[in-house]
Amino acid sequence: MTQASTTSKVWFITGASRGFGALIARDALLRGDRVIATARNxxxxxxxxxEQANLLALKLDVTSETDAQAAAKQAVARFGRIDVLVNNAGYGLLGGVEEASADEVRKQFDTNVFGLLHVTRAVLPTLRAQGSGHVxxxxxxGGYMSHQGWGVYCATKFAVEALTEALHTxxxxxxxxxxxxxxxFFRTDFLNADSVVSTANHxxxxxxxxxxxxxLMAGANHKQPGDPAKLASAILKxxxxxxxxxxxxLGSDTVAAIQKKNQAVEAELQQWMAVSTSTNHDDVTA
Structure with missing residues (x-):
């Protein structure tokens, strides 16, 4: 970590009516920041x-680009700037890749990927004009390591990882x-029926x-190891x-999973190195 900024910030948070979004918004407001908190309702x-003077609650269905553009304009009109965009809105689809219908897959990507893109495109012109901000x-x-039963959901989160890598640069x-x-895994309502949709086909x-x-998921709800309040504090930091x-x-389970995958990828890379490097043209020496 580097030196922290103590300047008051303006936050734009999607999916802010509950879960991580609501907790981040609450903590930001408690320290005197201003928050645009969005939800479908x-x-x-x-x-x-x-009701708070520093809170602007706005309608935003992230699957609507029109909603995203309107919310971004209202945010700037109210607070004059946006310093932090938190793309939090999303849900999970539990089911095998083959079990997922085209409609279920499309809806999952519409929210978790295209919705994130709608909001990001709506907010970035303000951040670029300011020459500052944080997405x-x-x-x-699941955006780093896919899991059985979560293939489509993880695919959306892999997309979020790729988009963020590009944006970072x-x-x-x-x-x-x-x-x-x-x-x-954090002890939120993520595994509730209104946050996770199961494929109709089994x-x-x-x-x-x-x-x-x-x-496993049916028995894990509200028994997850992560503390959502501590995640909100980490996001402010x-x-x-x-x-x-x-x-x-965030979470010791995530750290362990990343380390396990990195080790497995390196081992597999070494095992197949001769084949991997055998495909160059003969005039390529490296």
Whole structure:
């Protein structure tokens, strides 16, 4: 970590009526920051956070680019700037890759990927004009390491990782930062029926893979190791850092999973190195 900024910030947070979004908004407001908190129904934001002078609750369905553009304009009209964009809105699709219908896959990408892009495109002109700001995209350990039963969801989070890597490089010369946050399992309502959708189709032959995951998730709700309040505190520290990282893993389970995958990838790379490097033209020496 580098030296933290103590300047009051203006936050734009999607999916802010509950879960991580509401907790981040609450903590930002408690320290005197100003917050644009968005949800499909802005009244749910007021219900969660109360009426406050520093809070602007806005309607935003992230799947609507029109909503995103309108919300960004309202935010700047009210507070004059945006310092931190937190792309938090999203949901999970539990089911095997083959089990997921085209419509279920499309809806998952519409929210988790295209929705994030709608909001990011709407806010970035303000950050570029300021020559400052920080885009924080909430991914998942599933954005770094895919899992059985979560293939489509993880595919959306892999996309978020790729987009953030590119943004990190593209925005740096403009004074704007981009970070992807990779939470593990936190004790939120993520596994509730309104946050996770199960595929309508269940194929019996996947009982030993996808079926095992369904059973595991049914017993894991509200028993996850991560503390959501501590995640919110970590996001504020991230936003205050003068030189934020490209990636921020949150949770000891995420750290362990990343280390395990990195070791496996390196071992496999070495095992197949001769084949991997055998495909160059003969006139290529390196």
């Amino acid at each position: 802005p009244q749910t934001v007021i219900d969660a956070l109360g 924080i995209n909430i991914s998942s350990i 593209e925005l740096a010369p403009l004074g704007v930062r981009a970070t992807v946050v990779e939470p593990g 194929i019996a032959q996947y009982a030993d893979s996808v079926g095992v995951m369904r059973t 991230l936003a205050d850092d003068a030189n934020p990282p490209l990636r921020l893993a």
